Amino acid sequence: MKITAASHGGNYNELAKKHGLTKEMVLDFSANINPLGVPASLKQTITANLDQLVEYPEPDYLALRARIASFHQLDLANVIPGNGATELIFGIAKVTKAQKVLLLAPTFAEYERAFFDAEIVYAELTNETHFAAAKIVLATLERETDIDAVCLCNPNNPTGQLISQQEMVQIASLCEKRNIYLIIDEAFMDFLEDNETISMIPYLQQFPHLAIIRAFTKFFAIPGLRLGYLLTKNDLLAEALLQMREPWSINTFADLAGQILFDDTDYINQTYSWLSAEREFLYEGLTGFPELTVYRPSVNYIFFHLEKPLDLRKELLVKGIFIRSCANYRGLSENYYRVAVKSRDDNSQLLSALEVVFSGN
Known part of the structure; x- marks a missing residue:
């Protein structure tokens, strides 16, 4: 069900x-x-910019996208901001139009809701393997040859288990070979001090079917502001996401937050x-x-x-x-x-x- x-x-x-x-x-x-x-820096920024409430947010969020791109050493075109990570999950489900999607079980429930019209294939994780995911994902991909998209949470929620960068490269390679979209939700990745050795952001150029979702919500304690972003080197995917997004979906203070928090x-x-x-x-x-x-x-x-x-x-x-x-x-x-x-x-x-x-x- x-x-x-x-x-x-x-x-x-x-x-x-x-x-x-x-x-x-x-x-x-x-x-x-x-x-x-x-963060105190954000409270001060919001207080100093209260007058901006009488203005509409900047529609293309160029300053926000530029700051995120600079932080991750990417181009502005590679960054799609969103009203939290969840908006981007639903957005990429609409853009890819995937008919058959591989998800972990257990994992964050919004993936299944986002891909509601698709056939869902579950990579069933078990306590016998301490809920490790990589091997079962690869085995499922080998068995199911008509998958359109794979959506993985890394670290996984709620188990907290990690797919290593080496394991994820194996998954990404197989997905690229078969033209399968690989969507990785890295919403909790910032809590890993050595996250650059685990994140797949360094591999965006190598894998055009790869899209990575990040969020400010958890690490910077701003769930009420709703701010996330998607990174991809796939120009067609990025353009489609930018075109379909609703105008002004990110409020003024969330926009400001994304521009300053990396510097705190x-x-x-x-x-x-x-x-x-x-x-x-x-x-x-x-x-x-x-x-x-x-x-x-x-x-x-x-x-x-x-x-x-x-x-x-x-x-x-x-x-x-x-x-x-x-x-x-x-x-x-x-x-x-x-x-x-x-x-x-x-x-x-x-x-x-x-x-x-x-x-x-």
Whole structure:
């Protein structure tokens, strides 16, 4: 059965109300947003440019595209901005008109919704292989010879597992040989300090059927602004995406954000420092519970399996903590969960609450 309705992390207000809690009383581990919050540089820029609200955004976003192109050492024509990564996922589905699409299972649900009219082939990931994807993707491509597009999330959401650059080159080579579009969602790639050794951006020239989607949302903690971008060296694909996009889909402040955030090196370095310490702290804490099988994380969220019959989300919610149930991901049961890496105080609260839940108190 195809997924037709969106269900994501961060939507905890309704559940909180059911348990007599206000939104402010709940500690949200369901949304994978940088806990450092909105960068001060962006707050200052927005404050200084409030008067721009009376003007329409610049329709072609030339300054924004030029800054993104410069950051990635590409040409302006290679950059297509979007109202978040999701708009670009839906846009590329419309442009490619793919009739048969390979997706991971489990993975981010919006790919399936975007390619709603297509036949979906699933590369089924399993706990036996720790949800590794590369081999099963290649095997599926060898078996299914009439695939039109492959859409991969790297690192994958919710499992956090990575396809290495070497493995992705193998996939891209096979796709190029067969004229298959390879769409890679790298929305969480910025959380990897050495992401240039994993990202496929350096291979855009080599693989014309390759398109890469990035987002400012998670790393810079601006989901409310909605800003993403697509990179490709395929001129026909880029032009088609630019032609079909709705005018002024990116608001003025999101446009400004994309022009300045790459330069906020203090915030970027603080993020890497926080994540390096807190991801290991939370991972080690979670692995200390025999009730959990925890998968080693690569970015800012941790995926685990509960080894006993218990509604862990409900148990934690009554204690004022909300985690992401992965029951609605294809291929996962109700005993799979995902938690964001947050501050030391927040992570400690989660571990303390789990200790209480598992002790039966």
